[in-house]
Amino acid sequence: MKSQLKALIFDVDGTLAETERDGHRVAFNQAFLYAQLNWDWDVDLYGELLEVAGGKERIKCYIETYQSNFHQPNHFASLEQFIAHLHQSKTKYYTQLLADQPIVLRPGIKRLMTEARNHQIKLAIATTAAYPNAIALLENSLDPEAISWFEIIAAGDIVKHKKPAPDIYLYVLEKMGLLPEECIVFEDSQQGLMASTQAGIKTIVTVNDYTKNQNFAEAYCVLNHLGEDDQPYVNLGGQKLENTYINLDILHQIMH
Ligand code: XBP
Numbered sequence: 001m002k003s004q005l006k007a008l009i010f011d012v013d014g015t016l017a018e019t020e021r022d023g024h025r026v027a028f029n030q031a032f033l034y035a036q037l038n039w040d041w042d043v044d045l046y047g048e049l050l051e052v053a054g055g056k057e058r059i060k061c062y063i064e065t066y067q068s069n070f071h072q073p074n075h076f077a078s079l080e081q082f083i084a085h086l087h088q089s090k091t092k093y094y095t096q097l098l099a100d101q102p103i104v105l106r107p108g109i110k111r112l113m114t115e116a117r118n119h120q121i122k123l124a125i126a127t128t129a130a131y132p133n134a135i136a137l138l139e140n141s142l143d144p145e146a147i148s149w150f151e152i153i154a155a156g157d158i159v160k161h162k163k164p165a166p167d168i169y170l171y172v173l174e175k176m177g178l179l180p181e182e183c184i185v186f187e188d189s190q191q192g193l194m195a196s197t198q199a200g201i202k203t204i205v206t207v208n209d210y211t212k213n214q215n216f217a218e219a220y221c222v223l224n225h226l227g228e229d230d231q232p233y234v235n236l237g238g239q240k241l242e243n244t245y246i247n248l249d250i251l252h253q254i255m256h
């Protein structure tokens with residue numbers, strides 16, 4: 001059955017830019033230091049913790065796994081309240097870091113988004129990260145007016161169940177009034193792919209160092225990045241595409 005391409009839905013962290021190792025991880029450690037916690041998430045440990053999506057959920061998992069004797073300071077009524085407070089501080093550090101030293105977007109992201117806008121293909125964001133964190137990346141690395149580029153920016157706690165649950169993608173589809181077969185998703189991780197696939201949306205995966213060994217059997221294709229005219233992508237799995245970079249022509253062909 002032929003479906004018309006109407007929207008591109010992008011994950012944020014790892015897909016738009018390599019934000020995890022040098023962005024989120026650094027901000028978590030800054031927040032720990034500020035809270036006088038001697039917790040330090042090195043690059044390897046952070047890779048392990050990335051199995052849990054969502055910053056608050058990640059801190060909780062770390063405490064349960066590595067700091068099981070930890071009790072929140074007395075002025076917090078619960079561990080959840082303490083974690084929420086710590087995560088707010090992390091968000092402050094993260095957004096500041098992106099403003100001070102913008103993280104460059106991955107190849108092809110801005111080009112493809114611009115092409116989509118010029119051809120009335122809608123853009124949307126579906127991320128597990130908190131809203132201010134997603135916005136900080138978009139405004140600092142894509143365009144100061146980037147919020148207006150997107151039909152919907154779905155982030156963080158807006159849905160009850162984060163990725164790998166499909167909720168965030170179902171939410172985006174509902175808000176845009178589109179069917180799964182009218183959209184294509186761009187993801188970088190197995191959890192993200194599980195979420196988009198369960199929502200029934202065809203997904204192109206662009207891997208990064210943290211995700212390159214994950215299982216992407218359900219992806220339409222797996223690439224090292226979206227590519228540029230002078231910087232072709234490498235096709236790492238799934239369908240073979242006949243181009244050197246992902247553009248609307250290729251995406252229209254994928255729909256058929
Ligand atoms: C990635 C995540 C996020 C970030 C941290 O989201 O799991 O939790 O690591 O951001 P995605 P927060 O790949 O879906 O964009 O601390 O704001 O949760």
Ligand code: MG
Pocket residue numbers: 011012013014015187188189192
């Ligand atoms: Mg991601």
